[in-house]
Amino acid sequence: MLELLNVNAFYGQSHVLHDVSLRLEDGAGVAIVGLNGMGKSTLLKSIMGAGPRVTGTVRFDGQDIGRLAPHQRARLGLSLVPEDRRIYPHLTVSENLALAGHAKIAGRAPYSVDEVLDFFPLLKKLAGRKGFQLSGGEQQLAAVARSVLAKPRLLLLDEPTEGLAPLIVDNMGEEIRMLRKREGMALLIAEQNVDFARDCTEHVLVLNVGRITFSGCWAEFDADPGIRERQMSL
Amino acid sequence: MLADLLLIAMNGLVWGMAVFLVASGLTLIFGILHILNFSHGGFVMIGAYLAFTLMNMLAGSVGIVAFILIAFACAAAVGLMGFVVDRVVFERLKRVDDSYSLIATYAVLLLCEGFVKTAWGPNFQSVYPPSGLEGAVFLGNLFMPSYALFVIGAGVIVFLVLDFWLHRTPSGKIMKSVAVDPWMASLLGINVNAIFTVAVVGGFVLAGLAGGLLAPNQSLSPMMGGVYIIQAFGVIIVGGIGNVRGAFIAAILLGLIDAFGTVYVPQFPGIFFYVAVAVIILFRPQGLLSGIH
Numbered sequence: 001m002l003e004l005l006n007v008n009a010f011y012g013q014s015h016v017l018h019d020v021s022l023r024l025e026d027g028a029g030v031a032i033v034g035l036n037g038m039g040k041s042t043l044l045k046s047i048m049g050a051g052p053r054v055t056g057t058v059r060f061d062g063q064d065i066g067r068l069a070p071h072q073r074a075r076l077g078l079s080l081v082p083e084d085r086r087i088y089p090h091l092t093v094s095e096n097l098a099l100a101g102h103a104k105i106a107g108r109a110p111y112s113v114d115e116v117l118d119f120f121p122l123l124k125k126l127a128g129r130k131g132f133q134l135s136g137g138e139q140q141l142a143a144v145a146r147s148v149l150a151k152p153r154l155l156l157l158d159e160p161t162e163g164l165a166p167l168i169v170d171n172m173g174e175e176i177r178m179l180r181k182r183e184g185m186a187l188l189i190a191e192q193n194v195d196f197a198r199d200c201t202e203h204v205l206v207l208n209v210g211r212i213t214f215s216g217c218w219a220e221f222d223a224d225p226g227i228r229e230r231q232m233s234l
Numbered sequence: 235m236l237a238d239l240l241l242i243a244m245n246g247l248v249w250g251m252a253v254f255l256v257a258s259g260l261t262l263i264f265g266i267l268h269i270l271n272f273s274h275g276g277f278v279m280i281g282a283y284l285a286f287t288l289m290n291m292l293a294g295s296v297g298i299v300a301f302i303l304i305a306f307a308c309a310a311a312v313g314l315m316g317f318v319v320d321r322v323v324f325e326r327l328k329r330v331d332d333s334y335s336l337i338a339t340y341a342v343l344l345l346c347e348g349f350v351k352t353a354w355g356p357n358f359q360s361v362y363p364p365s366g367l368e369g370a371v372f373l374g375n376l377f378m379p380s381y382a383l384f385v386i387g388a389g390v391i392v393f394l395v396l397d398f399w400l401h402r403t404p405s406g407k408i409m410k411s412v413a414v415d416p417w418m419a420s421l422l423g424i425n426v427n428a429i430f431t432v433a434v435v436g437g438f439v440l441a442g443l444a445g446g447l448l449a450p451n452q453s454l455s456p457m458m459g460g461v462y463i464i465q466a467f468g469v470i471i472v473g474g475i476g477n478v479r480g481a482f483i484a485a486i487l488l489g490l491i492d493a494f495g496t497v498y499v500p501q502f503p504g505i506f507f508y509v510a511v512a513v514i515i516l517f518r519p520q521g522l523l524s525g526i527h
Contacts, residue, residue, distance in 0.1 A: 050421060074423035086418040088411050099411060103423025150423065 001026045001186055002047065002154055007056035009039070009046045009210075016042045016052060018210045024154070027184040029201035031191055039210040040190035041083055044156045047188070048080045049073055060154070074103035077153030081160060085143040089132035093123060093142050096131060103150035110150045119175050120145045122168065137168045144172060148179055155179075157189040161196050173199050237375050242493050248382045250489025251389025252448055257466040257473075257481045258392055259440030265476030266413040266433040269327055272339040274441055275463030276346025277315065281308040281445020282454050283354050286361050289449075298384075301364035305446030309439045316438025320431050328430075343459060350456045363450040381450060388447050392440070393482045400478060409433060413476070468511040474521030483522055 002024040009017035016039045024030055032040050045051040047058060050070040058066045065073055079100075088096050097113045104110050117124045123141050126134065134142060144160055155176075161169045173196055179185055180200075191197040197204070204221045206214035214227050221227055260274045288304045289296050296304070323342060327335045362368060363381040370379045400406040412419045412429045420426045452458065469488060473480030488510055495506025514522070 048421065050417065069425075069427075070417075070420040071423050071425050074421060080421050082418070082421070086415055088414060088418075090410060090414065091407060095407065099408070099419075099424070100422045146422070 001028075001061060002188075003057070003059040004047070005057040005059075007043075007046060007054060007058065009042050009052040009054050011042075011052050016210050017046060019056075020210075020212055022205065022212065022215070024186055024188060027180070027186050028203065029180060029187040029189075030203040030205060031189050031194075031197035031201040032205045032207055033191060033194060033197060034207035036192075038207045040207055041158050042210075043207065044080055044158050044188065044190055045082075047156060048078055050080065071102070074150070074152075075105060077105045077108070077150075078156065079103065079147045079150065079152035079154070080156040081143050081147045081158060083158040083162065085136075085139045087131040087134065087139045087142050087146075089130065092128050092130055093134070094127045096142055097146050097149050100146045100149040103152070105150060105153070108151055111148070113149070116145050116149050119148075119179065120171070122171055137164045140164055141168060141172060144176070148185075151183055152185065154186045154188065157187070157191075159190055159192065161191065161193045169193070169196060176200050240376050241378075242497050243490060244376065244378055244382070244386075246490035246493030247386050247486065248489075249492060250485040250487075251386045252444075252451060253462075253465045253469050253489065254389045254482055254485035255385075255392060255444035255447060256441070256462050257469040257485060258396060258478060259437035259444070260463075260466050261470040261473065261476055261478055261481045262396070262440065263434060263437035264470065265478070266409060267324065267328070267430055268332075268476075269324060269335045270332075270339070271437070272336060272463060273319070273342035273346055273459075274339075274437070275459035275461070275466065276343040276350075277312050277438055277441040277459075278445040278448070278462050279350060279454070279456070279459035280315070280346055281305075281312045281442035282361075282449040282458070283350055283359075283445075284308045284311055284442070285446040285449040286354070286359055286454055289361055289364075296364040298364050298366045301367070305443055308446035309443035312442025312445065313435045313439035316435045316441075317431070319438070320434040324430075324434055325427075343463070346459055347456045350459075354454075354456075356456060359454040360452075361449040361454065367450075385448070385451065389482075389485070392443070393478070396478050397482075465507065468507060470521075472511055472514050472521055474523040477521065477523045480521055480523035487522075 004020055004022050007017055007020045008015065020043060032043060034040055042052050046054045048070050049068060054066065057064060060076055060078065065076065088099070091099070094113050097116055101110055117127055120141055123145055126138060131139065140160060144157070147155060160172060176187065177200060180187055187201060189197060189200060198218050203217055205212050206227060214221065256275065256278050260271060263269060263271050285304050285308050288307065292300060319342060323338055327338060367381040367384050370377055371383065400410055408424065409429060412424065412426055416426045469485045470481050472488060473482070473484035488507055491510040492504065492507040496503045
């Protein structure tokens with residue numbers, strides 16, 4: 001479904017990703033773990049074409065999408081939730097969700113706003129609230145809800161649990177697992193919370209100073225405690 | 235006494251609404267693209283000259299409805315020019331430093347002046363108000379030119395339509411969302427560049443409309459573009475740059491200050507506008523309202 005070949009990413013003069021190659025099968029769930037500043041966010045933004053200058057090949061369903069604008073990638077079925085949430089303060093939760101209808105994918109009916117609100121019971125009672133009235137956790141939940149409205153085929157989540165209360169983290173995890181199962185949605189998630197990442201995915205990548213230094217299933221990751229010691233100092 | 239005060243206030247309002255008509259498109263474009271369009275006054279001027287030509291073609295028998303239709307035609311023609319300017323100029327300004335947009339749009343203003351000189355000549359021209367608006371009416375014991383009342387009405391209507399559109403309609407809300415956070419809008423599948431183009435064309439439509447509606451108010455000359463732009467800049471800076479509501483309030487406020495100042499301190503006509511802008515900016519550098527509204 002998603003294929004990266006020798007992807008390098010740059011912000012101005014700084015070279016953030018070095019020859020990253022990876023494959024994501026249809027419906028697969030992959031966690032990217034690693035310390036802050038190792039390039040996790042840059043990797044997700046490079047896939048979406050939303051920020052860094054990127055060289056190398058990015059393919060989605062065999063199509064080279066490297067020159068497409070972010071909104072075109074969104075309409076192919078990629079959806080990114082950025083780390084800073086970016087809920088629109090002047091719009092209500094419902095209006096924020098509805099905005100994602102612009103990423104409607106050809107031949108795939110999006111969810112209605114009400115359907116999405118049904119998935120996220122904590123959000124439902126906040127539907128009429130404006131973005132600026134939400135707490136950080138509520139904004140995060142709204143951002144994830146907004147990102148699934150168009151029924152994306154690949155969800156890219158950047159640190160979704162950062163700063164969230166445990167109850168909200170549990171709720172979000174459940175919804176993400178349910179949506180993956182229900183729609184066959186693939187997931188690429190950058191996450192420091194290893195337990196949350198493990199609950200949502202089957203595979204794991206370690207990103208260290210812009211290079212992939214480990215790639216395997218969670219059992220392999222857990223079998224070698226040295227990985228954590230060496231790569232992540234967790 | 236009361237009638238005198240009212241008359242001064244009405245004159246201030248006429249000035250304010252005329253400047254708001256010009257400033258509305260300027261502030262819309264800045265609010266969404268963050269480009270300060272120096273050429274805006276030039277396109278108001280082109281709108282006014284187009285109205286001059288169209289009204290001359292109808293040879294003196296222009297009624298109110300025909301006059302408004304002519305203003306709409308000017309709006310459409312200038313909007314089309316806006317599409318071209320967006321493709322040729324604004325499109326390139328998104329990726330460069332702000333100072334370039336001042337230089338580039340100032341160059342476009344010079345082009346507008348050159349175009350007007352070539353097409354209509356360097357001499358002053360004038361446009362008579364349409365029939366039905368050339369007289370005056372009594373409001374109580376207040377004697378007001380009908381065309382002045384028409385300008386006030388036009389300013390208020392343009393404000394209400396713009397405000398309703400930005401706050402109440404889905405397309406207005408999308409426009410505002412793109413203004414607030416274009417990056418996130420693009421992640422949500424919104425074609426941000428297309429929205430930018432709509433905003434530019436919208437701003438130019440407003441310039442053309444202002445030109446058409448205000449043509450009878452003054453003598454037309456190739457220099458009028460530059461005069462308009464100064465007053466409109468004052469209004470949008472005081473209102474909170476990019477903010478339509480703020481521009482509306484600032485236009486009324488500055489209009490009243492200037493009108494009363496000119497009557498009571500006649501030695502310094504026109505200076506109160508600048509003094510008021512300077513004082514307000516001193517105390518509220520961000521303008522009366524901030525953000526796009």
